[in-house]
Structures are given as structure tokens and as C-alpha cells.
Amino acid sequence: MIDLSLLTDGGVGWLDASGPSSHLVLSTRIRLARNLAGRVFQGRNSETEREDILQTVEAAARDTVLLRRAIKFRLDRLERTDRQLLHERHLVSKELAGLDADGRVRSGASLLVQDRLGVMLNEEDHLRLQGLHSGFALDAAYAEVDRLDAELGQRLAFAFHSEFGYLTSCPTNVGTGLRASVLIHLPGLVLTKEISKVLQGLAQVGLTFRGLYGEGSEVVGNFFQLSNQTTLGSSEYELLDHLGKMVRQVMDYEEQARQVLLRDAPAIIEDKVWRAYGLLRYARALSFEEAMNLLSGVRLGVGVSLIPDVGMYTLNKLLVYTQPAHLAMAEGVAPNDPELPVRRAQFVRKVLESEVGRRG
Amino acid sequence: MSCEQCHEREAVIHLTQIVNEQVTTLHLCERCAAEKGVESPGSQPKTPLGTFLAAMGQELPEQTPTTPRTGESCSRCGGSLQDFRESGRLGCPDCYRSFEVPLRDLLRRLHGSTHHMGERYSDRETAPAPERHQAAELREQLRLAVETENFELAAELRDRLRVLE
Numbered sequence: 001m002i003d004l005s006l007l008t009d010g011g012v013g014w015l016d017a018s019g020p021s022s023h024l025v026l027s028t029r030i031r032l033a034r035n036l037a038g039r040v041f042q043g044r045n046s047e048t049e050r051e052d053i054l055q056t057v058e059a060a061a062r063d064t065v066l067l068r069r070a071i072k073f074r075l076d077r078l079e080r081t082d083r084q085l086l087h088e089r090h091l092v093s094k095e096l097a098g099l100d101a102d103g104r105v106r107s108g109a110s111l112l113v114q115d116r117l118g119v120m121l122n123e124e125d126h127l128r129l130q131g132l133h134s135g136f137a138l139d140a141a142y143a144e145v146d147r148l149d150a151e152l153g154q155r156l157a158f159a160f161h162s163e164f165g166y167l168t169s170c171p172t173n174v175g176t177g178l179r180a181s182v183l184i185h186l187p188g189l190v191l192t193k194e195i196s197k198v199l200q201g202l203a204q205v206g207l208t209f210r211g212l213y214g215e216g217s218e219v220v221g222n223f224f225q226l227s228n229q230t231t232l233g234s235s236e237y238e239l240l241d242h243l244g245k246m247v248r249q250v251m252d253y254e255e256q257a258r259q260v261l262l263r264d265a266p267a268i269i270e271d272k273v274w275r276a277y278g279l280l281r282y283a284r285a286l287s288f289e290e291a292m293n294l295l296s297g298v299r300l301g302v303g304v305s306l307i308p309d310v311g312m313y314t315l316n317k318l319l320v321y322t323q324p325a326h327l328a329m330a331e332g333v334a335p336n337d338p339e340l341p342v343r344r345a346q347f348v349r350k351v352l353e354s355e356v357g358r359r360g
Numbered sequence: 361m362s363c364e365q366c367h368e369r370e371a372v373i374h375l376t377q378i379v380n381e382q383v384t385t386l387h388l389c390e391r392c393a394a395e396k397g398v399e400s401p402g403s404q405p406k407t408p409l410g411t412f413l414a415a416m417g418q419e420l421p422e423q424t425p426t427t428p429r430t431g432e433s434c435s436r437c438g439g440s441l442q443d444f445r446e447s448g449r450l451g452c453p454d455c456y457r458s459f460e461v462p463l464r465d466l467l468r469r470l471h472g473s474t475h476h477m478g479e480r481y482s483d484r485e486t487a488p489a490p491e492r493h494q495a496a497e498l499r500e501q502l503r504l505a506v507e508t509e510n511f512e513l514a515a516e517l518r519d520r521l522r523v524l525e
Contacts (some may be wrong), residue, residue: 038496040437040452049503124449146479157496158481159453164467165476167453171466174456176478206472233473 015320017312019135023303024251026183026223026316027132029090030141032149033168033177034127037157041169042106042122050108050122057121058112060155066148067114075109081335084325086111090132093214096123116141117148125168125177127152136247138180138240146236165232175232180240181214182247187222187300188257189250191269198253199224206230207246212292221292221319226250258304273301277310280348285341291322291348314355318348363389434458495524 019025035041036053045053061067075083075096083097083105091113098105108122120128129152131145159167165175173179189195199209210225211217226247228239261269276297280286286294299315301307320326322344328335331343363371369389433440439451441459450456456463467474498521505514 035453036496037453038500041450043447043449044437044439044451149479153481160481161453161456161476163475164456165478166481167456169449171450171463172470174467175471175476178478230471230473232467232471233475233477235478238477 015313015316016134017316019133019137021251022135022312024185024254025136025247026185026319027090027134028137028141029130029132029181029183029225030138030145031128031130031179032145033125033166033173033179034129034149034152035159035167035169036126037159039126039159042124042126043169045108045122047107050106053126054108054110054121057119057127057152057156058110060152061112061119063155064148064151066117066144066151067112067119070112070114070118073111073113075111076105076107078105081325081328084335085329087213088323088325089320090213091118092120093123093128094216096120117144119148119152124170125173136182136251138182138244138247142178142180142236142240173231176234176236176239178231178236178239179227180243181210181225181227182243183212183223183225184247184250184254185221185223185296185299185303186250186254187296188254188261190222191261192257194253194257198250202226202246202250203229205242205246207243220289221296223296258300262304269300269304270306273297273304273306277301277307281352282349283345286322286345286348287341288322288324288344291344292319295319295322309356310352311355314351318351321351322348361387363387363392365389365392432458495521498524 015026019028036056039045039049039053042050058072061070073086073092075086075092075098078086080098080103083092084099086092087094087097087099092111094100096106096109096111098109106122110121112119112121116131116133118130118132120130129145129148131141131148133141133144161167166177168174168177186195186198189198202209206229208227208229209219210227211219212221212223212225214225226243228243231239234242276294280291280294280298295315295318298307298310299312302310302312302315321330324335324340327340327344327347328337330347331337331340333339333343337343361371363369364387366389369391371387372390373388373393434451434455435458436454437451439455441462444450444455444459450459464474498517502514502517502521505511505517
């Protein structure tokens with residue numbers, strides 16, 4: 001079993017709800033795709049080459065300020081539950097964690113992580129630099145990842161083309177290699193059925209959305225990851241500025257939708273959020289999906305001041321620790337244990353009993 | 361807004377294209393879009409590049425005779441356009457040179473541009489010494505030499521690497 005206590009904040013510093021607009025935006029993530037020059041891309045790397053890439057990049061990282069004390073996780077040597085745990089913490093992609101349908105972990109698949117920064121190794125690209133911040137913080141998150149990119153770029157030769165920019169294994173990432181994502185909670189737009197219009201609008205301005213766990217994941221608990229679709233033809237700052245403007249607009253739409261709900265259907269909304277709270281407080285068995293949807297209802301209730309005494313930090317904590325691998329690890333059972341829904345309900349009751357009334 | 365094709369049904373798909381450096385937007389209903397081979401968001405293809413890949417290299421040869429045919433492969437990694445179409449991933453950085461023409465077209469369609477406007481690797485204040493690039497290049501050549509059992513070349517490359525490092 002891996003020891004996450006080695007990480008200063010357990011890799012979940014972002015859940016403290018301290019960042020800007022954290023009542024709507026859970027976290028902001030930046031990633032940069034980079035490949036080493038003079039080597040074939042990951043898909044064609046042999047086991048030996050992947051090992052060599054890991055050694056080369058780790059040596060460079062140990063020489064930097066930002067990753068000098070990084071903790072290394074070798075995904076290829078971890079049990080499935082541990083890998084799933086790192087994925088649930090948004091520290092590694094599903095692909096790197098080997099949680100895709102075939103369930104195989106690539107040899108050399110690793111993660112270096114220190115505070116809010118990390119590097120995934122031997123992912124689709126040799127390096128995936130990433131930074132995760134609490135709330136809506138595109139500029140701060142990018143500034144940090146950019147510093148790491150500079151530090152690593154001084155020590156490693158990256159594949160770069162004068163016209164196409166940073167070369168990536170998939171042409172969808174070429175150029176800046178930048179993907180910025182904002183994880184945002186939009187229950188108002190879902191309830192008013194405006195959400196598909198908003199998402200279509202985003203697609204027209206070059207943005208895309210994904211579910212809670214990024215690429216290929218489903219939308220659960222009304223959480224959407226909004227991110228830039230293109231990586232070439234605009235500078236990093238233009239991409240971030242564009243995404244930022246659009247996210248602010250979506251936040252305005254969400255606030256408006258909430259006002260409409262409160263004005264036109266106050267009794268229904270009040271019933272909905274308190275019913276969600278009641279179920280979380282007293283249910284004896286909760287599936288992950290049900291827990292997520294109920295937490296979404298309570299989060300909405302807190303956001304519109306209908307539910308007074310629950311803190312965002314408490315809700316974020318429940319969001320993270322009721323996920324299958326997290327709960328299974330805390331309870332010492334397997335993530336597919338049939339008892340898990342019962343344990344989940346117990347856990348939620350315990351947290352709500354002890355923390356409600358203390359604003360987080 | 362009604363569909364620009366049939367003028368009957370509501371336009372639900374708005375397709376922005378760049379044709380001859382001109383940006384045009386087509387507003388289509390689902391049925392006319394399907395007839396034109398445009399995928400609606402509900403029918404996502406398997407690979408993220410989807411129809412781009414399927415179309416790649418198939419409409420180009422007439423206008424651009426230099427386009428590598430499906431069978432041609434990258435001189436560096438041996439990957440072919442066919443491999444790329446199937447996996448959605450390129451084999452190595454040199455593939456961008458080997459398949460430059462069809463890729464340029466693909467990039468234009470994916471990103472609306474082929475020009476990187478962001479930070480440049482060489483602009484980094486203390487950009488890596490050219491030796492680093494050279495060393496990486498040599499290491500790769502060395503690996504290939506060993507793989508092909510060209511030991512004479514390998515020995516020479518190893519010596520050059522030692523001097524560099």
C-alpha cells in the first residue's frame with residue numbers, strides 16, 4: 001500500500017476551497033506535453049527506453065528547485081487500488097494508471113509529485129507537466145507550471161519544431177502542448193436545462209468539456225471540466241485568456257440560472273437541496289454515483305444560502321474520500337467490496353455529524 | 361436559424377471551415393450534416409481525431425502530388441500514415457517532417473493554424489547547450505547502431521559521445 005502521507009498535503013491541497021470562486025470552481029489544472037528530442041514517441045518505445053526516459057527525466061528533476069524533493073510513484077509497481085487512488089486524486093490519468101479496459105500498466109509509467117506540481121512519465125508523451133490549484137486560478141497555476149517547464153527545459157532537450165512548436169505524439173496537442181482545465185459545478189444550468197446550449201456554445205468558440213476525471217470520463221455530480229480544444233496558433237497567454245473569459249461567462253450563466261430557480265421555483269429547489277442533505281445525513285447505503293449527486297444538491301444549497309452550516313471544505317472532502325479507492329483504503333476493504341455502499345453511508349454520516357455547524 | 365441546405369429543419373450543427381484561407385461557417389440540420397459526412401456531437405468516433413484521420417491523405421493526392429501514400433513510412437521510426445490513422449498517434453518527432461503535407465492540412469483543420477505562436481524552446485533564457493541536442497541525437501544513433509549490430513559505427517558513436525559528455 002502506498003503512503004500518501006509522504007506528500008505534504010496528500011496531493012489534495014486543492015480541495016481546501018481556499019482558491020478564488022471556489023463555491024463554483026473546484027480546481028484549475030494546467031498540463032504541458034513535452035517529449036525528449038532524439039527519441040521516438042512513447043508508443044514506439046521499448047521497455048528499456050522507457051526505463052531510460054524515466055532515469056533521465058528523474059535525474060533532471062532532482063536537479064531543479066521545483067521537483068527536487070519530489071515523491072516518485074512507479075505506477076507499474078503499484079497495486080490496482082493504489083493506482084486508482086492516485087487517479088481519484090487527479091494526480092495521474094486513467095491511461096497512466098492502467099485503469100483502461102485492458103487494465104494493463106505500461107512499464108516505466110511513473111509520477112513525480114511535489115506540492116502542487118507533478119510530472120507524469122511515459123504517458124502518451126514522454127513528459128506531462130502538471131499543476132493543480134484550488135478554485136479558479138488559471139494564471140497562478142500556469143505561472144508555476146511554466147517555471148517548471150523552464151527548469152526542466154534547461155536540463156533536457158525537448159522535441160521542438162520551428163513552425164509547429166513542441167512536438168507531441170498526438171497532433172491535437174502540438175504547439176504549446178498546453179491543456180488548461182477548470183473543474184466547475186453547474187447544477188443550476190443542468191436543472192434549468194440550459195446546459196446543452198452552453199456546452200454547444202463553448203464548442204463553437206474552441207473549448208471542450210469532459211467529466212470529473214478528464215478525458216473519456218462521464219459527467220457525475222454536475223461537475224464539468226472545461227478546457228481549451230486547440231493548442232496551436234495562439235500563445236499560452238491567449239489560450240488562457242480566452243478560456244478564462246469563457247469560464248467567467250459560464251459562471252455568470254450559472255449564477256443567473258440559480259437566481260431563476262430561486263425566483264420561479266423556490267419551494268422545489270428548497271425541497272431538492274434539503275432532501276439531498278437529509279439523505280446524506282441518514283441514508284444507510286450510498287453508491288458512489290448517488291453520493292456524488294446528493295453532494296451536488298447540498299453544494300447547490302450551500303451556494304444559494306439555503307443550507308447554512310455546511311462548509312465547502314467539508315463537501316470537497318466528502319467528494320474525494322467517498323470515491324471507491326479512497327473509501328476502500330480507509331476501510332481496509334477492496335474497492336469492489338459489496339459492503340462499500342454501507343461503509344460510504346457511515347462515513348458520510350460521521351463527517352456530517354462532526355463537521356456541520358463548523359464552517360469550513 | 362434554419363438549415364442552409366434544406367431550409368426546412370432547424371440548424372443544429374455549425375461547421376466552421378477554412379477553405380482557401382477563407383473562414384466560412386455552415387449552419388446545418390442533423391440530417392443534412394450527416395449527408396455531408398459531418399459528425400454530430402452525439403456520434404463521436406472512436407479515436408479523438410475521428411473523421412479527420414479517416415479523411416486524411418484521401419482527398420489530397422490530386423492537389424499535392426508529394427503527399428506520401430498510405431504505404432510510405434517515416435525514415436526515422438518506420439511508422440506509416442496508416443499506423444497513424446489507426447492509432448491517432450505519431451511514431452516520432454520526425455513523422456512531422458515525413459508526413460508534413462497531410463499533417464499540415466490536419467493541423468489547419470484541428471487548430472485553424474499551423475504556426476506555433478507560444479513560447480519558443482530556444483528563447484528559454486538559458487537554453488540548453490547545443491551539445492545536449494547533439495548528445496541526444498548521438499545516443500539515439502548509437503541505439504540504432506547497436507540494434508542493427510553495426511558495432512563499428514556504435515564504437516565510433518560511443519567515442520564521440522564520451523567527448524561531448
